[in-house]
Amino acid sequence: MSGSGPKLFRFPIPLPALPSSAHVRAAGVYLAGGLFALGFWFFLDSAIYSKNFNGSDVHVRFVDWLPSLCSVFGIIVINSIDKAKLAGDASYSYGGDNVAWKARLVLFMGFALLAGGFAGSIVVLILKYIVPQYPWPTLYFGISNVIGNGLFMFSCVVLWISQNVEDEYSYSLSL
Template structure:
């Protein structure tokens, strides 16, 4: 099966084009609210695990045995890295990354791209760290499900923070309904 020549575009990457989703004039606002919701969900999930860990009880019927594992500072580090990466990525001026607006200094574009890389590297490092903690601290020790939830909450926090950063980046790159392009 081949694509008819009338529909062929040599710049196209995928055989089947992505659906054209139009959200109307409020697409930027919807994206920003969606990113905020993902951010809140990410942090709520991990804080829920931390609170459950702080109030964990010994197994029923055995009051002298303490809970086998708690959320420690090592569990917080991946989320902090992802949060810093999200801040770095979304504080960068998008026009500098693209090299538009005639900034004059070629090094400004290079520095903006370097900071963008550092931000995404922080988020990727946070995700990798949370997966490593899940495997090394919770999965390999064969804890019951109530304790492995702490590791799953850590991974889900970092995934949601990355998705939030991507949605916010895309929604801020879209022009709003109040912007006008006055080019001559």
Template sequence: MSLPRSNYDPRRVCVNPFPNVSLDKHKRSIGVYLAGALFAFACWTFWDAAILSRHARPPSDEPAYGVPVHVTFVDWVPGICSVLGFIIVNLIDKDRVRGDDAFSGDGGAVWRARLFLFIGFAFMAGGLAGSIALHVLKYYLHEYPEQFLYYGYANMSQNVCFMLSAVVLWLAQSSSSEYEYNLTL
């Protein structure tokens, strides 16, 4: 084993320890607000594409054929997966993932928390992969004009912003604060 025996804990899953971020009160608030701004920007970009799709006009060179593509329910599915992953990740107790919960003698609770964390990030990664695949298959391969490619770009940027928002919120909430009190008996 490459770790010194003093740092070795047989209950650990990963060799690298979970990062312990300590932010002061204002940086923590900034992280929460930044995560909210990223989430709002993600929603705004996709809603903008959906509204533009609803009110789209055909290209000026082919007005007889109509609008070639619209935002449909299939375009909403990656965002829904990412939001579910976002919710799952941020509902997990951070101390359970670390295994620091003093009141829980159940080793299975740590395992379940890590499993749910994995499932949440898998939902978000699936949403991002789905939005990339959707952009390539629905918008890019058909060589639509640039105004219609925006729908796919908006979908991808929505999912990237959801993932970044989840990570920023996770780091902001998992940091130790001077206003938290740890009571131990």
């Protein structure tokens, strides 16, 4: 075997050229916004259909809105945390008190709100729509709630990852 250092594969495998991180970051932010809008559309569509066109006695009420509200509050909490404060550097201590554990606690609460919203939408689907065995047009209200909250969760993950993509021209200046 000739070459520099050990190789994983016997034959060289060419790697495709990756786009710049600025383009990846922008595409991730737009994708996250699109997923959030699609999730909101699913839920809003079922709420409007329930109010205006549904012939049954079952409608979208506050119980159906609550999981989506928890998910949206979780997204707001998660994406409002400064990612640099999660590292736990001593430069972010304030008066001898380390800020990293507080940022991690708030991040955990945001993820708990997001996961609680998704789990709550599944509970609402099961208890309000599946157990009473409602037919399809009414069952759509619960299914769209779960789809919307799943898209909210996926949107938050895509936004978190795209915001943490390192820019090749970013410099860390410290005095």
